[in-house]
Amino acid sequence: VPTAVLIGASSGVGRALGRRLASAGYSLVIVSRDARDIEASAADLRLRFGVECWPVAQDIADPSWDVDTFAAECHERLGTLDALLVPAGGGLPGDAGPNSKAVNEALGANYAGPARAAAAFGCLMSARGHGTIVLFSSIAAAAPRTKNTAYSAAKAALEAYAAGLRHALSQRGVSVIVIALGYVDSAQTFGLRLPFPVARAERVADYVLSRLNQRSPAGGKYYFPWFWWLVTTGLRCLPWFVYRRLRF
Numbered sequence: 184v185p186t187a188v189l190i191g192a193s194s195g196v197g198r199a200l201g202r203r204l205a206s207a208g209y210s211l212v213i214v215s216r217d218a219r220d221i222e223a224s225a226a227d228l229r230l231r232f233g234v235e236c237w238p239v240a241q242d243i244a245d246p247s248w249d250v251d252t253f254a255a256e257c258h259e260r261l262g263t264l265d266a267l268l269v270p271a272g273g274g275l276p277g278d279a280g281p282n283s284k285a286v287n288e289a290l291g292a293n294y295a296g297p298a299r300a301a302a303a304f305g306c307l308m309s310a311r312g313h314g315t316i317v318l319f320s321s322i323a324a325a326a327p328r329t330k331n332t333a334y335s336a337a338k339a340a341l342e343a344y345a346a347g348l349r350h351a352l353s354q355r356g357v358s359v360i361v362i363a364l365g366y367v368d369s370a371q372t373f374g375l376r377l378p379f380p381v382a383r384a385e386r387v388a389d390y391v392l393s394r395l396n397q398r399s400p401a402g403g404k405y406y407f408p409w410f411w412w413l414v415t416t417g418l419r420c421l422p423w424f425v426y427r428r429l430r431f
């Protein structure tokens with residue numbers, strides 16, 4: 184039976200991923216902060232798909248989180264560790280321009296928590312010579328703006344960490360994948376008027392599963408949908424006097 188640990192499983196992309204993984208027969212450990220939400224999500228997956236699913240209520244931004252013990256417990260429960268997926272994270276209110284509080288807040292869930300989890304699971308997976316780690320970034324990392332200043336920086340830090348980890352683990356049978364998302368229909372975009380198409384969370388989940396199901400998943404960074412590669416590459420080529428005038 185394939186196994187996965189899914190952090191940020193109670194909503195949006197994480198919830199869609201939980202359903203896709205469970206329907207593919209994965210045994211799961213699923214995590215989010217709200218205990219009632221994550222227990223309800225686990226019960227739903229067990230009932231609908233007949234899989235093993237253990238809920239864990241944990242704030243991954245908490246610096247005192249003992250992530251190595253958590254990873255060891257997941258391994259003990261599941262017996263193997265095929266995949267770690269960390270869609271937890273997101274933008275935050277008040278992160279528009281200079282805001283010293285937003286810097287720390289954005290880092291916890293978007294950089295430190297996912298990076299620490301990737302490190303802990305990376306150690307266990309590399310000792311067994313097998314596993315895939317999937318982290319989630321944003322087009323904001325490539326095109327930082329007023330509206331999400333600290334969030335963009337935290338995602339860029341996560342991408343840099345993932346690139347180093349990919350290199351470190353590439354000879355040990357562990358793949359590190361970053362999915363850079365544009366707009367997705369989730370709690371984070373609800374009610375917003377957006378200038379670009381919005382992807383369905385289920386389509387993101389299908390795409391991630393297609394990568395995970397490869398015989399030896401290729402590491403690296405992938406934009407979803409692909410056209411965001413074109414958009415962000417174009418934005419990065421713009422001279423500053425044009426970029427500063429953009430309103431989106």
Ligand SMILES: NC(=O)c1ccc[n+]([C@@H]2O[C@H](COP(=O)([O-])OP(=O)(O)OC[C@H]3O[C@@H](n4cnc5c(N)ncnc54)[C@H](OP(=O)(O)O)[C@@H]3O)[C@@H](O)[C@H]2O)c1
Pocket residue numbers: 190191192193194195196197214215216217220241242243244269270271272273274291292296319320321322364365366367368369370371372
């Ligand atoms: N939605 C978009 O348009 C968009 C665009 C680009 C990138 N992304 C990225 O894609 C990923 C998924 O986004 P989404 O829209 O699906 O998010 P979402 O609907 O807000 O769901 C986030 C999930 O993560 C959990 N979570 C959040 N902070 C956590 C923490 N500190 N510790 C543990 N669990 C935590 C949430 O549950 P609790 O609140 O109960 O903890 C929830 O289950 C995020 O990394 C986001 O930055 C999203």
